[in-house]
Amino acid sequence: xxxxxxxxxxxxxxxxxxxxxxxxxxxxxxxxxxxxxxxxxxxxxxxxxxxxxxxxxxxxxxxxxxxxxxxxxxxxxxxxxxxxxxxxxxxxxxxxxxxxxxxxxxxxxxxxxxxxxxxxxxxxxxxxxxxxxxxxxxxxxxxxxxxxxxxxxxxxxxxxxxxxxxxxxxxxxxxxxxxxxxxxxxxxxxxxxxxxxxxxxxxxxxxxxxxxxxxxxxxxxxxxxxxxxxxxxxxxxxxxxxxxxxxxxxxxxxxxxxxxxxxxxxxxxxxxxxxxxxxxxxxxxxxxxxxxxxxxxxxxxxxxxxxxxxxxxxxxxxxxxxxxxxxxxxxxxxxxxxxxxxxxxxxxxxxxxxxxxxxxxxxxxxxxxxxxxxxxxxxxxxxxxxxxxxxxxxxxxxxxxxxxxxxxxxxxxxxxxxxxxxxxxxxxxxxxxxxxxxxxxxxxxxxxxxxxxxxxxxxxxxxxxxxxxxxxxxxxxxxxxxxxxxxxxxxxxxxxxxxxxxxxxxxxxxxxxxxxxxxxxxxxxxxxxxxxxxxxxxxxxxxxxxxxxxxxxxxxxxxxxxxxxxxxxxxxxxxxxxxxxxxxxxxxxxxxxxxxxxxxxxxxxxxxxxxxxxxxxxxxxxxxxxxxxxxxxxxxxxxxxxxxxxxxxxxxxxxxxxxxxxxxxxxxxxxxxxxxxxxxxxxxxxxxxxxxxxxxxxxxxxxxxxxxxxxxxxxxxxxxxxxxxxxxxxxxxxxxxxxxxxxxxxxxxxxxxxxxxxxxxxxxxxx
Numbered sequence: 001x002x003x004x005x006x007x008x009x010x011x012x013x014x015x016x017x018x019x020x021x022x023x024x025x026x027x028x029x030x031x032x033x034x035x036x037x038x039x040x041x042x043x044x045x046x047x048x049x050x051x052x053x054x055x056x057x058x059x060x061x062x063x064x065x066x067x068x069x070x071x072x073x074x075x076x077x078x079x080x081x082x083x084x085x086x087x088x089x090x091x092x093x094x095x096x097x098x099x100x101x102x103x104x105x106x107x108x109x110x111x112x113x114x115x116x117x118x119x120x121x122x123x124x125x126x127x128x129x130x131x132x133x134x135x136x137x138x139x140x141x142x143x144x145x146x147x148x149x150x151x152x153x154x155x156x157x158x159x160x161x162x163x164x165x166x167x168x169x170x171x172x173x174x175x176x177x178x179x180x181x182x183x184x185x186x187x188x189x190x191x192x193x194x195x196x197x198x199x200x201x202x203x204x205x206x207x208x209x210x211x212x213x214x215x216x217x218x219x220x221x222x223x224x225x226x227x228x229x230x231x232x233x234x235x236x237x238x239x240x241x242x243x244x245x246x247x248x249x250x251x252x253x254x255x256x257x258x259x260x261x262x263x264x265x266x267x268x269x270x271x272x273x274x275x276x277x278x279x280x281x282x283x284x285x286x287x288x289x290x291x292x293x294x295x296x297x298x299x300x301x302x303x304x305x306x307x308x309x310x311x312x313x314x315x316x317x318x319x320x321x322x323x324x325x326x327x328x329x330x331x332x333x334x335x336x337x338x339x340x341x342x343x344x345x346x347x348x349x350x351x352x353x354x355x356x357x358x359x360x361x362x363x364x365x366x367x368x369x370x371x372x373x374x375x376x377x378x379x380x381x382x383x384x385x386x387x388x389x390x391x392x393x394x395x396x397x398x399x400x401x402x403x404x405x406x407x408x409x410x411x412x413x414x415x416x417x418x419x420x421x422x423x424x425x426x427x428x429x430x431x432x433x434x435x436x437x438x439x440x441x442x443x444x445x446x447x448x449x450x451x452x453x454x455x456x457x458x459x460x461x462x463x464x465x466x467x468x469x470x471x472x473x474x475x476x477x478x479x480x481x482x483x484x485x486x487x488x489x490x491x492x493x494x495x496x497x498x499x500x501x502x503x504x505x506x507x508x509x510x511x512x513x514x515x516x517x518x519x520x521x522x523x524x525x526x527x528x529x530x531x532x533x534x535x536x537x538x539x540x541x542x543x544x545x546x547x548x549x550x551x552x553x554x555x556x557x558x559x560x561x562x563x564x565x566x567x568x569x570x571x572x573x574x575x576x577x578x579x580x581x582x583x584x585x586x587x588x589x590x591x592x593x594x595x596x597x598x599x600x601x602x603x604x605x606x607x608x609x610x611x612x613x614x615x616x617x618x619x620x621x622x623x624x625x626x627x628x629x630x631x632x633x634x635x636x637x638x639x640x641x642x643x644x645x646x647x648x649x650x651x652x653x654x655x656x657x658x659x660x661x662x663x664x665x666x667x668x669x670x671x672x673x674x675x676x677x678x679x680x681x682x683x684x685x686x687x688x689x690x691x692x693x694x695x696x697x698x699x700x701x702x703x704x705x706x707x708x709x710x711x712x713x714x715x716x717x718x719x720x721x722x723x724x725x726x727x728x729x730x731x732x733x734x735x736x737x738x739x740x741x742x743x744x745x746x747x748x749x750x751x752x753x754x755x756x757x758x759x760x761x762x763x764x765x766x767x
């Protein structure tokens with residue numbers, strides 16, 4: 001239950017004490033004054049007066065004792081009435097909180113959960129077991145936990161006591177959902193954050209719907225086909241940029257008009273009558289239309305018109321897509337690939353478009369495959385382009401032997417082919433079709449007497465599930481092909497809607513990333529997480545962790561933008577900037593007397609392989625006047641285990657300068673002990689996934705004990721990351737682990753907050 005306000009009982013206790021003290025003082029003064037005067041007046045004998053003074057003292061003690069008893073009893077009764085009222089109020093409040101539909105959770109600044117109402121138990125599916133005691137158990141990512149802890153803390157410092165977040169949450173079934181979290185900060189009388197009360201709502205469905213809308217809008221705007229949307233009366237409501245490029249009519253010129261805007265006058269009225277009859281009958285039409293562009297030119301387009309209907313089968317909108325086919329009309333030879341004599345992409349698309357209406361009528365399903373020869377550039381580089389051309393011809397011939405009479409085979413260009421598999425049934429399924437394509441590449445190809453073994457990556461999509469027009473099917477098969485390449489090549493992947501969503505999100509992040517790195521590096525903020533010596537409790541150093549804050553409302557998680565930065569090569573300038581800023585911050589801390597011995601900076605494999613990394617580090621050290629022995633570079637285990645001598649050589653030169661080298665995420669790769677002994681390493685960093693949650697995690701305890709023992713035998717220091725509980729810290733100390741970092745001590749925080757945290761921590765350690 002939320003913490004109760006105890007200020008009223010405290011105030012009542014003070015008031016009672018003051019009342020007793022004042023009454024006692026007043027009575028004592030009056031007693032002394034009047035009793036002494038009365039005795040002096042009535043008694044003259046000294047002995048009698050002394051005896052009466054004694055009796056008077058006893059009487060005073062008895063009366064004042066009785067008086068104090070009565071006053072305290074009355075005060076306590078009043079205080080008990082106040083407490084009873086508060087308890088009834090608290091019970092009433094608890095009943096209200098348990099009855100509201102919103103999920104209410106209260107937690108303290110360290111992430112300990114203090115209260116969760118009945119709706120929270122139901123929303124997180126903790127109905128038959130205790131609700132978690134730590135906020136980290138509800139957050140699937142460290143970044144989400146970091147936001148829930150940091151944002152209220154930072155807002156309170158800016159006199160803002162409420163806010164909202166949208167984060168992933170984890171329920172008792174291990175399922176992740178999107179939550180809208182409205183939080184209110186509770187502060188004490190000194191203005192410090194005491195706890196946070198959150199109202200949580202599952203918005204996964206709304207988020208999914210919004211993402212679908214955003215994706216549809218993005219596809220609409222970036223599509224190469226022209227799109228035109230009209231209302232049921234044919235009035236144009238919207239057109240995309242490709243429509244403007246295709247027809248010459250801007251959005252302002254087209255919206256509000258009708259499609260007659262494009263009428264060339266070259267079609268008979270019967271043509272349009274048949275067109276609208278088909279739309280009325282089956283809801284769509286496609287075929288060639290001759291339009292007139294804004295500049296008066298005649299244009300041949302392939303157009304599809306789709307009627308969008310409501311649940312009552314009333315047409316609400318018409319959607320038309322179109323692309324130009326002038327070149328196909330004027331060049332009959334353009335439909336054939338000169339090297340393989342197969343149809344090329346435009347002809348294949350044309351034939352596919354003409355096939356789709358019949359397949360729709362007959363409820364025929366077919367499968368489209370994009371086939372790409374793996375590492376084809378290496379063959380061209382090693383054997384020559386002539387041999388590469390021969391290989392392409394042989395692949396085309398072998399594919400031709402596989403296809404059925406009704407299948408379509410074309411060459412996309414380069415080392416890519418497109419194959420349409422038709423008449424798939426229970427004997428020739430999509431999987432059988434895909435397996436046969438992959439199996440075809442197992443036999444070697446012979447070029448100039450030389451046996452050549454090659455593999456292929458294949459992306460597939462199915463009609464009608466994955467698209468109703470040629471362009472959509474081709475695009476989705478291409479998306480699946482890239483997925484096959486990303487999963488190691490020599491395999492096939494079927495298209496799913498999630499692949500398009502991922503591709504769009506990846507494109508958006510890469511676009512924003514290029515802008516930020518070239519124009520707005522200040523969006524990248526370096527956070528720091530302390531590293532603690534377990535034996536002494538002192539702060540040894542800090543790890544630099546970059547955060548990308550595009551705007552106050554939008555922060556991109558590192559696990560999203562770091563891979564994008566590596567794929568685009570932008571990690572090289574970004575990594576250099578992070579290194580420079582980390583060194584500058586460290587030197588600033590040194591001037592303030594924080595006493596840290598080093599700063600740790602993560603290094604990507606891309607930086608080590610594709611850039612003059614050694615020269616970059618030397619330049620940063622020279623510019624910032626940073627001592628080399630105060631810098632540690634962290635490289636992932638998987639990167640170091642790739643037997644790359646260039647990487648080992650660069651790291652050895654850096655170590656010779658005094659820079660320390662650490663293996664990050666140790667335990668997640670496949671380390672060779674011999675390789676480990678030969679690498680220039682000073683420190684192992686155990687991955688957070690190995691940290692046992694509690695004393696019952698026997699296997700995790702044994703594993704982490706073995707890793708620490710291995711490192712100690714190799715004379716390497718060990719730092720454990722992801723330490724969240726005292727139990728974990730005690731286990732690490734017991735097994736002679738030297739260093740630890742994690743939310744037990746502090747989440748990653750900006751430099752100015754890190755300085756305050758270190759100062760407060762050092763004061764606490766000294767006490």
